[in-house]
Amino acid sequence: MAAHPDSGRTTEQIVSQFLSKALHAILAARIPYIHGHTPPPSRHPRKRDRWFHLALGDPPPALEHPSGLIPNGVMEPLVVDILLSPRDDPTMPEAIVERWLAQCEAPAPWSPLHSPAETSSNSFLVKRTYKKSIILLRSIYSVLRLLPAQRVFKMLCASNQSYNHDLTYRVSSFAEPFSRKEEAEFQYHCFAPVETQSGQLAVSVQYRPSLSQFNLEISSLLPPMLITDYVGSPAADPMRAFPSSPSERTGTRSSTSFPLRGSQHGQPSTSAPASAPLFFNRPHSWTSGPSEAPSNRAQPPHHPPTGSYRKPAFNFDEFKFSPPFYMSPTPSPPKFSGSYTQSPLRSETAPVSIPQSGTSKVKGLRSPNLSDPTRNFLPPPSPRSVRTTDPSSQDSDSRSFRRPDGLRTSDGYSNMYGTPKGLKDGRDDSGRFSLSGSPRFTFSRSSSRISVPDDLDDPDFSYPFAVDDVDSSDSQARSNDGKEASDFGHASSSHKSQDAAVGVLVHMLRTAAPLRDSTYSSQSSKSELQEEGLGSTSSFFMSRKASDALEELQSYKSIKEMLLSQSKGKLH
Amino acid sequence: MNCEVCELKELLVEQFEIREVLRCILHTIIFHRALGLVRPRDINCELFELTYVQCGVPDVEKEIEEKITELISKVSKHPNRRSHQVCLSFYETKDKQLAWFSSKTERVYWERWFINLQIINQRVNMKPNQTKVGFDPGENLFSLEEKKLHRTALEASIRENLFQIIKFVNDKMDHLPHIPPNAEGISYPFELTILSSSESSLDMLKRMLQTGHQTTLS
Numbered sequence: 001m002a003a004h005p006d007s008g009r010t011t012e013q014i015v016s017q018f019l020s021k022a023l024h025a026i027l028a029a030r031i032p033y034i035h036g037h038t039p040p041p042s043r044h045p046r047k048r049d050r051w052f053h054l055a056l057g058d059p060p061p062a063l064e065h066p067s068g069l070i071p072n073g074v075m076e077p078l079v080v081d082i083l084l085s086p087r088d089d090p091t092m093p094e095a096i097v098e099r100w101l102a103q104c105e106a107p108a109p110w111s112p113l114h115s116p117a118e119t120s121s122n123s124f125l126v127k128r129t130y131k132k133s134i135i136l137l138r139s140i141y142s143v144l145r146l147l148p149a150q151r152v153f154k155m156l157c158a159s160n161q162s163y164n165h166d167l168t169y170r171v172s173s174f175a176e177p178f179s180r181k182e183e184a185e186f187q188y189h190c191f192a193p194v195e196t197q198s199g200q201l202a203v204s205v206q207y208r209p210s211l212s213q214f215n216l217e218i219s220s221l222l223p224p225m226l227i228t229d230y231v232g233s234p235a236a237d238p239m240r241a242f243p244s245s246p247s248e249r250t251g252t253r254s255s256t257s258f259p260l261r262g263s264q265h266g267q268p269s270t271s272a273p274a275s276a277p278l279f280f281n282r283p284h285s286w287t288s289g290p291s292e293a294p295s296n297r298a299q300p301p302h303h304p305p306t307g308s309y310r311k312p313a314f315n316f317d318e319f320k321f322s323p324p325f326y327m328s329p330t331p332s333p334p335k336f337s338g339s340y341t342q343s344p345l346r347s348e349t350a351p352v353s354i355p356q357s358g359t360s361k362v363k364g365l366r367s368p369n370l371s372d373p374t375r376n377f378l379p380p381p382s383p384r385s386v387r388t389t390d391p392s393s394q395d396s397d398s399r400s401f402r403r404p405d406g407l408r409t410s411d412g413y414s415n416m417y418g419t420p421k422g423l424k425d426g427r428d429d430s431g432r433f434s435l436s437g438s439p440r441f442t443f444s445r446s447s448s449r450i451s452v453p454d455d456l457d458d459p460d461f462s463y464p465f466a467v468d469d470v471d472s473s474d475s476q477a478r479s480n481d482g483k484e485a486s487d488f489g490h491a492s493s494s495h496k497s498q499d500a501a502v503g504v505l506v507h508m509l510r511t512a513a514p515l516r517d518s519t520y521s522s523q524s525s526k527s528e529l530q531e532e533g534l535g536s537t538s539s540f541f542m543s544r545k546a547s548d549a550l551e552e553l554q555s556y557k558s559i560k561e562m563l564l565s566q567s568k569g570k571l572h
Numbered sequence: 573m574n575c576e577v578c579e580l581k582e583l584l585v586e587q588f589e590i591r592e593v594l595r596c597i598l599h600t601i602i603f604h605r606a607l608g609l610v611r612p613r614d615i616n617c618e619l620f621e622l623t624y625v626q627c628g629v630p631d632v633e634k635e636i637e638e639k640i641t642e643l644i645s646k647v648s649k650h651p652n653r654r655s656h657q658v659c660l661s662f663y664e665t666k667d668k669q670l671a672w673f674s675s676k677t678e679r680v681y682w683e684r685w686f687i688n689l690q691i692i693n694q695r696v697n698m699k700p701n702q703t704k705v706g707f708d709p710g711e712n713l714f715s716l717e718e719k720k721l722h723r724t725a726l727e728a729s730i731r732e733n734l735f736q737i738i739k740f741v742n743d744k745m746d747h748l749p750h751i752p753p754n755a756e757g758i759s760y761p762f763e764l765t766i767l768s769s770s771e772s773s774l775d776m777l778k779r780m781l782q783t784g785h786q787t788t789l790s
Binding site (some may be wrong): 013049054055061192 | 745784
């Protein structure tokens with residue numbers, strides 16, 4: 001801390017910066033998504049972060065010009081009310097759960113601080129004030145994490161679900177006194193004041209010891225839906241771009257998009273205006289804010305409260321610090337991303353289709369089906385061999401899929417971005433200023449369902465056990481292959497070696513047509529194969545069940561054994 | 573310089589809770605004493621509904637983890653000892669002139685914190701990785717309800733300890749040494765020691781007085 005010749009101005013600076021930083025710490029620990037657009041992380045802390053040796057990162061947009069919040073100087077108290085506002089019931093009043101009060105009280109006339117001191121002692125006082133302010137700010141930071149409202153804050157930040165309450169705030173220079181009844185409901189914690197040349201810097205907090213009376217519950221719960229076009233689905237076109245808007249997605253899915261969690265990690269968002277406090281980011285989170293907001297949710301940018309504006313002493317560039325473990329077990333709230341093509345998390349794996357449950361045409365499971373774990377034993381076909389033709393299962397975006405990784409679960413994703421209920425600021429007639437804001441969240445759940453593997457209707461569809469990227473569009477080639485297999489089978493029945501028999505079987509499996517008919521029975525296939533030897537051609541089936549597939553597998557096993565036994569018999 | 577001493581309220585902990593409890597308390601103390609530039613990190617306790625703050629200095633975290641591991645090992649090796657104490661001391665390094673031509677570097681402690689742990693439900697003659705419930709007739713927690721009550725009580729005790737720490741650091745600031753300029757992270761050196769159950773804080777202070785350290789209880 002540089003020593004200024006004018007120690008009085010330095011004390012005022014300390015107090016002003018202290019109030020600003022305290023407000024920043026309080027809002028960051030209480031208001032979910034108070035931060036808006038955050039630029040890429042910077043390694044070096046800015047001068048603003050060096051104040052009180054506590055790097056809190058960029059202040060929320062509302063605090064960009066903190067001097068605007070203290071227009072009458074540092075002697076005016078700073079009152080921060082943290083409110084729990086019911087979201088769905090406008091008739092219910094919002095309740096104050098915490099009230100922070102920070103003010104610099106003028107020294108008493110008999111106080112040694114009241115009389116002007118020598119320059120050397122001024123410097124000593126300033127240094128002592130600054131050191132104590134550092135510790136006081138640390139204490140405020142710690143107490144914020146120990147109060148009951150911290151739990152509510154964590155729930156609202158970490159959850160992908162919508163609760164029936166919001167945490168909002170109100171900053172003013174006047175504290176409306178509580179009624180006696182309200183006063184009795186609060187507990188009081190007072191920090192030891194710090195002596196300054198301008199007076200005593202005192203901070204206190206009134207808080208509700210218990211928030212159980214508010215019945216914080218999940219307000220809306222979307223029905224679980226299955227992802228039909230996850231990454232890896234055979235019905236999806238690997239070269240197809242992701243939809244740029246929710247409307248391009250399947251109609252059975254919810255209309256909102258699915259922001260990718262952790263998207264644009266550390267990358268700047270491109271469209272959220274920096275002045276808008278409405279696109280919120282998790283405090284202390286190093287993920288950036290939402291890259292794009294839907295136009296119907298666009299909100300006017302926040303304007304700082306009116307009042308005298310003083311140019312800040314330092315540049316408030318962004319600063320990134322390590323993310324809190326606070327986010328550890330739960331994922332970061334997903335950020336809305338209007339364009340998935342911009343998403344760095346877009347999967348690059350091949351698509352795999354999921355058979356749709358509850359349909360008459362239950363397809364053979366050639367791909368992992370999240371909803372039915374028993375279907376996962378079959379390997380997914382290669383993407384080139386899978387095509388979608390079944391209109392009943394057709395989703396326009398069934399080929400746009402995502403891999404069912406940790407970012408996309410059947411629990412859904414939150415599309416969280418803040419929109420203030422009403423950002424009010426300004427002064428009342430008495431000259432007191434106030435500022436309030438509240439984020440509001442909307443949520444959507446990802447929809448996923450088991451889609452009918454459209455590829456089964458495609459005559460070019462290859463057999464699920466296919467291991468090569470066979471060009472299934474060449475049906476003629478396949479029929480020729482089948483013929484060859486048939487001929488080969490006749491020959492091998494008499495002269496084939498054991499290895500050749502197996503090779504023929506494998507070749508047959510590779511070139512086999514997809515199973516189409518649900519009435520297919522393993523017995524019929526077995527009899528066909530027995531008649532034709534190894535040269536049985538595959539039937540076309542419209543659908544099959546897992547049990548059918550199992551039976552088919554067993555049938556092929558039996559065919560193999562039969563061939564082997566035949567070859568052994570002939571050799572002997 | 574006066575050495576301020578803060579003795580925290582005793583905590584009844586099970587062996588598997590020692591790490592989380594000590595992390596919570598030690599990091600909170602250090603966060604208030606690491607007066608250099610820090611980037612705070614919120615840590616959610618795994619066992620309790622508590623969030624504490626780390627100063628974000630890797631060396632500090634490493635040292636704390638090592639000391640906690642040492643304590644747990646000691647607890648495992650001596651299951652019959654119930655009381656354990658961890659002492660966190662902040663000091664300054666000063667050169668003491670011994671004679672006309674020699675000097676000696678010594679540590680002058682200006683603040684000590686004593687964290688008192690009472691181990692309950694001790695696993696007798698068991699390896700640390702075994703999870704079988706002990707058969708200590710003294711303070712065994714067998715039922716789920718009792719475990720719940722214990723966990724709730726312990727959480728409240730930890731919270732009380734944290735508020736005690738915050739109150740102490742706010743009330744007593746005059747004894748703090750000067751913060752080095754451009755300090756990053758830890759501004760004051762510290763040491764962590766594990767006291768045996770037979771040696772209390774008072775015994776340790778007596779030992780210090782006998783060795784000539786200038787300390788006063790606040």
